[in-house]
Amino acid sequence: MAFSIGNLAMICIGSLLLYLAISKKYEPYLLLPIGFGALLVNLFPEVMAKGGFLSFLYTYGVLTDVFPYLIFIGIGAMIDFGALLERPYILVMGGAAQFGIFFTLLASIQLGFKLSEASAIAMIGAMDGPSTIIMATKFAPHLLGPISVVAYSYMALVPMIQPPIMRLLTTKKERMTTMQYVKPVSQRVRVLFPVATTLIICYILPSATPIVGMLMLGNLLRESGVVQKLMEVSQDTLANTITLFLGVTVGATMDASVFLSLQTIEIMILGVVAFSIATVMGLLIGKLMYRFSGGKINPLIGAAGVSAYPMSARVVQTEGQRENPQNHLLMHALAVNTGGQIASVVAVGIFLALLSG
Numbered sequence: 001m002a003f004s005i006g007n008l009a010m011i012c013i014g015s016l017l018l019y020l021a022i023s024k025k026y027e028p029y030l031l032l033p034i035g036f037g038a039l040l041v042n043l044f045p046e047v048m049a050k051g052g053f054l055s056f057l058y059t060y061g062v063l064t065d066v067f068p069y070l071i072f073i074g075i076g077a078m079i080d081f082g083a084l085l086e087r088p089y090i091l092v093m094g095g096a097a098q099f100g101i102f103f104t105l106l107a108s109i110q111l112g113f114k115l116s117e118a119s120a121i122a123m124i125g126a127m128d129g130p131s132t133i134i135m136a137t138k139f140a141p142h143l144l145g146p147i148s149v150v151a152y153s154y155m156a157l158v159p160m161i162q163p164p165i166m167r168l169l170t171t172k173k174e175r176m177t178t179m180q181y182v183k184p185v186s187q188r189v190r191v192l193f194p195v196a197t198t199l200i201i202c203y204i205l206p207s208a209t210p211i212v213g214m215l216m217l218g219n220l221l222r223e224s225g226v227v228q229k230l231m232e233v234s235q236d237t238l239a240n241t242i243t244l245f246l247g248v249t250v251g252a253t254m255d256a257s258v259f260l261s262l263q264t265i266e267i268m269i270l271g272v273v274a275f276s277i278a279t280v281m282g283l284l285i286g287k288l289m290y291r292f293s294g295g296k297i298n299p300l301i302g303a304a305g306v307s308a309y310p311m312s313a314r315v316v317q318t319e320g321q322r323e324n325p326q327n328h329l330l331m332h333a334l335a336v337n338t339g340g341q342i343a344s345v346v347a348v349g350i351f352l353a354l355l356s357g
Contacts, residue, residue, distance in 0.1 A: 006256030007042040013259075014038030014251070017149070026156030029240070030129065030247050034149060037251020048252050058249040062144070063137050067246040068130040069214045074239025075130070075341070076218020077231050079309065081193055083335035085185045089289075090301070090332070094339025096285040097305025098347050100125030100278025104270050111266055116140060119351045121267055124151045125274025126344035127158070128307035133250070134211065134348060139355060145253035146264040150271040158311045159318075161272075162279050162303050166319050169283045170299050174290055176324040177298040179332050190223040201346060207356065208349025215345060278306045282336070304333040305340040313337045 017035030021028040040047045040054070047054045061067040084090060101122045108118030116139035123132040124147065132151040136144045154161070166175075194216035202209040221231040286302025300320055304312045313333035320327040 004256060006260050010038055010042040010254060010256045010259060014042065014254070017153075017251075020153075020156065027152055029243050030152045031156065033244055033247030034152065034251035034254075037248040038254040039251075040248075041252040041255055045255065048255075054249055054252045057245050058252065061242075061245055062133070062249050063141065065134050065137060065210075067242050067249075068134045068137075069210055070242045071130045071239060071246065072211060072214035072345075073218040073221075074234050074242070075309070076194070076215040076220075077222045077234035078239075079215075079219055079222075079338050079341065080334070081219060081338050082185060082190060083331045084338045085189055085193060086182045087332070087335055090335045091339040091342070093282050093285050093289070093302040093336045094305045094341070095343045096302070097278040097282035097340050098126060098343045099281040100274045100276070100306075101344075101347050103277045104274035107273060108270055111270070113263075113266075116355055117143060119355060120147055121270055122274060123147075123344075123348065123351075124154065124267075124271040125278045126307050126340070126347060127151070127155050127275060127278070127312070128341065128344045129155060131211070131307070131344055131348045133246070135351060138352070142258065143263065143267070144250065145255070145259050146267045148250045149254065150267050154271050154275050155308045155311065158306075158308050159315050161275060162312060162315050163319055165276060165279050166283065166300055166303055166316075169280065170287065172323060174287065174299050175320060175322075176327065177290065177295060178324065178327050179296065179298055179301075179329065181331065187223065187225065191220070194219040194223065197342070201349070205346065205349040205353060207352040208346060211345045211348055215341070275306065279303050282306070282340075298327070298329055298332070301329055301333045301336045304336040305343075307337070307341045307344045309337050309341055310334060 014035045017031045020026040021031035021035060049055060104125050105118050105122035108121045120135040120140040123135045129152050133148055136147045198213055198216045201212045218234050221227050221234055282302035282305030283299055286299030289297045290299045298320060300316050304316050306312050313330060316333035317330040320329040
């Protein structure tokens with residue numbers, strides 16, 4: 001079989017993704033199947049032909065949003081909203097980080113992308129892979145490959161991209177700030193939270209119902225304490241199986257004719273901008289809260305407002321301990337991280353309402 005130069009280039013890119021997943025351990029659960037899917041479609045394009053196995057998964061799993069929604073059940077089952085409930089005002093930082101989405105939306109339009117395409121590209125700023133895929137499949141399916149790969153690749157690069165921004169925007173004194181823990185909330189509050197959140201958000205923003213509902217269903221499985229096996233299946237078997245199918249089918253959209261273009265380079269640049277702006281805004285709100293709290297809130301936790309759960313929270317913990325070994329910011333950063341997750345799915349709901357109307 002003869003390969004075009006484009007196919008050979010994409011085979012190299014797919015191999016690079018496999019290298020990053022296996023040797024560097026960058027988001028291996030996603031980059032490995034994505035990279036292998038890219039190899040398959042460029043070695044034998046017929047794997048995505050109508051009626052084929054991968055085409056079936058793509059048509060009925062990705063384009064229908066079934067895979068991303070099912071993954072949100074698993075994400076919800078993994079997330080502990082307790083830290084956020086203990087300090088609900090921290091939700092402001094998670095919301096502020098979503099500014100990266102809307103800034104990138106405007107930047108994408110200025111580069112000539114249609115509003116529908118720009119909305120999908122902008123979601124990269126949330127660092128929320130499933131949300132990005134939902135937007136891309138609905139409004140820019142022809143860009144699903146580049147958008148998805150950029151989103152997940154940058155999620156893997158969180159430990160490299162965020163620390164320099166953190167050090168640039170915060171002082172040593174701010175980074176050394178220790179934070180006190182507050183009294184844990186009761187199980188009753190934990191159980192009521194996913195139910196109340198679903199009722200409120202879905203009443204105000206009906207278009208967000210599927211994504212918010214699946215996220216909060218997963219969390220209710222976790223917090224109810226009565227469906228342990230369902231929670232374990234959601235966290236493990238369901239999430240991993242769907243991640244595998246989603247990854248390989250997304251990778252199989254990386255045909256050379258689509259991926260190797262100026263648009264892909266622009267999407268890569270816009271992704272960096274979106275992620276960086278999101279981190280900056282979270283940190284700036286963190287600095288404001290540091291001032292207003294009299295130095296009791298470490299502004300570093302604002303960087304966890306992006307939805308790269310829990311990687312960005314771990315980066316905050318590492319940076320805090322780098323300046324002060326006695327600094328334990330992980331739970332505080334996870335609170336902001338979960339707040340960012342909620343804010344990002346709300347952003348998806350807003351886009352769905354505006355573009356589907």
